[in-house]
Amino acid sequence: MSIVTQRIRDLVKKAIADNKVMIFSKSYCPYCIGAKDLFDDIHVDYKALELNDHKDGEAIQKALAEMTKQKTVPNIFVNQQHIGGSDALKSAYDSGKLQQILKDAGINAKL
Template structure:
């Protein structure tokens, strides 16, 4: 049985409704993912788990939801992208461009 509270699940679900990177401020993969969004001029919300009082619980809730235990854990237009490598792959394959267009988000690709 999960020990994650409904409040944490609600917080995660609300954050997912934005373009969100669940991140840790010191993680080089997280920094790279945020840099990629900056480079293509896409607004995003970064939730720095190491700076959040409930960061550990948020990361556990994300692991339950996505089966991904690591950061960055990236969502665009409420779709789970994955981590840093998955984001780069989505960019290279055109998948990221498609997701952004579906959301009405203009990017400099």
């Protein structure tokens, strides 16, 4: 059982602040792969932190759950705005909301 320390919270907040598109992911998760593929398809750069490959992955996932109330991956942020997971990303894409969020963030997407 890992404990979420302030260091972990700070790591998560810094990753979100330092990257226009931040995806907390697990490399083997099909929903995470789908989310990354969507960003690849629209030519949007992102930073993915693979929690299963990070020594503090479990604690990072717990910190994200505290922050977002979402316990699953992918956990996606655009311009420091929490988008949600795979279903929320797909819904935002389908509705055109993602295009507006990206535009507001100064990110050019090929939609």
